Amino acid sequence: MAGISRAIRACAAASRRSLAAASAAALPKEAPTAGVLAPPATGRKGRDREDGRRVQWVFLGCPGVGKGTYASRLSQLLDVPHIATGDLVRDALASPGPFSNQLAEIVNHGKLVSDEIIINLLSRRLEEGEEKGELGFILDGFPRTIRQAEILEGVTDIDLVINLKLREEALLAKCLGRRMCSQCGGNFNVASIDIEGENGGPRMYMPPLLPPPQCESKLITRPDDTEEVVKERLRVYHDLTEPVEEFYIARGKLLEFNLPGGIPESWPKLLEALNIEGPDDERSAAA
Ligand SMILES: Nc1ncnc2c1ncn2[C@@H]1O[C@H](COP(=O)(O)OP(=O)(O)O)[C@@H](O)[C@H]1O
Numbered sequence: 058m059a060g061i062s063r064a065i066r067a068c069a070a071a072s073r074r075s076l077a078a079a080s081a082a083a084l085p086k087e088a089p090t091a092g093v094l095a096p097p098a099t100g101r102k103g104r105d106r107e108d109g110r111r112v113q114w115v116f117l118g119c120p121g122v123g124k125g126t127y128a129s130r131l132s133q134l135l136d137v138p139h140i141a142t143g144d145l146v147r148d149a150l151a152s153p154g155p156f157s158n159q160l161a162e163i164v165n166h167g168k169l170v171s172d173e174i175i176i177n178l179l180s181r182r183l184e185e186g187e188e189k190g191e192l193g194f195i196l197d198g199f200p201r202t203i204r205q206a207e208i209l210e211g212v213t214d215i216d217l218v219i220n221l222k223l224r225e226e227a228l229l230a231k232c233l234g235r236r237m238c239s240q241c242g243g244n245f246n247v248a249s250i251d252i253e254g255e256n257g258g259p260r261m262y263m264p265p266l267l268p269p270p271q272c273e274s275k276l277i278t279r280p281d282d283t284e285e286v287v288k289e290r291l292r293v294y295h296d297l298t299e300p301v302e303e304f305y306i307a308r309g310k311l312l313e314f315n316l317p318g319g320i321p322e323s324w325p326k327l328l329e330a331l332n333i334e335g336p337d338d339e340r341s342a343a344a
Contacts, residue, residue, distance in 0.1 A: 062183035064212035065176060111137050111193025113213060115200070117302060118221035120290045121232035123316065125244070127221065127327060128197040134333065137193035138186055142201075145178040146170060147279075165280050167289030169297060172204050202297050206304045218305040219331075222315045224261065225291075226252055232287040234265065235279060238272035245276070263319040 112135055116124040125141055132139035146164060150157050163170050179199060186194070200206040209215065223231075227250050234248025250263040268276060281290065305311040314330055316323045 061213050062180040062187060065183065065208060066180045111135070112195070113193055113216050114195045115209075115215055115218045115305075116195065116197045116221065117218055117298065117305075117311075119223070119225075119228050119294050120287060121228040121230075121235070122221045122223045123231070123320075123323075124197045124221060126320065127219075127324070128195045130324065131331075131333075132195045135193070135195070137195055138191050139195050139197060140179070140182055140186075140199075142175055142179060142196070142198040145182055146175070149178060161280075165286065167281060167286040167293060169201060169293060172202060172208075175199065175201075175205065176208065200301055203300050203304055206301045210308075215305075215310060217312060217331075218310045220302055220305075220311055220313045222313060224252060224255070227261065227263065228291065229284065229287055231263070232282050232290075233284060235282050236268065236276040237279070238268060239275045239277045241272060243268065243272055245272070259317075261318055264321075266320070 114131075114137075116128045118124045125139075125143075128141065129139045146160060150160050150164065160170060160174070169175075183194075196209075200209050230248045230250050231246060234246045236245045236247055237243070238245070244266075245268040246266045248263070249265045250261065252261045254260050281287075302311060312330065314327060317326060
C-alpha cells in the first residue's frame, strides 16, 4: 500500500487539470459484460489473495444499508483496516474550529463534502496506516463520486467492489433507528423491520440490535440521521454515487449483494458470496 496516500493526493491535483482526458484514455475500449463479478481471488480463509497481497476492497451502498457493519466484520476476518470516510469526517467534525463548522454545515444537510476535502482526509489516514505497516484495506463510503472513483482507479488496484442492496423502505427506518453509545462507541439499532415480500417474494425481517443495559442511558443519534436529512442523503446517493456502480460494472469489479434480512441471515450468505471459507463459527451468525 506504500505510496497510495501520496499518489492519491498527486492524482487529485492532476485530475483538476486533466481529468476528462485521463479518464477517457483509461476507459476500456470494450467493457466486460455488465454486472459480471470478478470473483474474489482470496485464499482459504480469504485473508490473502492468491498472489499474497492483502485484499483491497470497496463497499458501496445507500445510507443505512449496513456498509459499516459488514465492512467492519470483514476487516476483522481478513485482517485489513476498515477505512470509513464517514468516520474520518465525523472525527474532523469533533475537533472544534472553522473547518469543523464548515463541514457540519455540509454533512448535517445531507450533502457530500468536496472531493478535495475527502481526499485530504483519506490520504492522511492512509499515510498513518503506511507508517504503522498496514496492508490492504476495505474502504467504506469512498468513492462516492465518479471523480473519486477515477482518482482511486488511477492510483491502485481495487480487487472487488461489494454493492450492498436493501429495499428502500428499510433504509430510512434503519437510519432513523441507528444509535451509538457515547461511552464505548458501540453501534446499535432500535428499529424492528418487518416488510411484506415484493411480488410474492419472502418477507423481510430485521430484528433490532439492542444495546446492553450499561449503554442504554448513553445512546446518541447522529445529527444527520433525521428523516429530512436521510431523504436528502438517499437523493444524493442516487444522483452522485449510483453512477459509481456503473463505473465498476464496466470494469467487471462489482459484486451486487441483496441483503436477505438482518445480520444473522445475511452474514453467512455474504461470506458464501465472497467465497470466504472460515471456521464454522465465522460463518455463523455471531451477533
Ligand atoms: N467519499 C465521500 N465524499 C464526500 N462526502 C463524504 C464521503 N464520505 C463521507 N462523506 C460525508 O460524510 C457523511 C457521512 O458519511 P457516512 O457515514 O458514510 O454516511 P452514510 O450513512 O450516508 O453512508 C456523508 O453524508 C458526507 O457528507
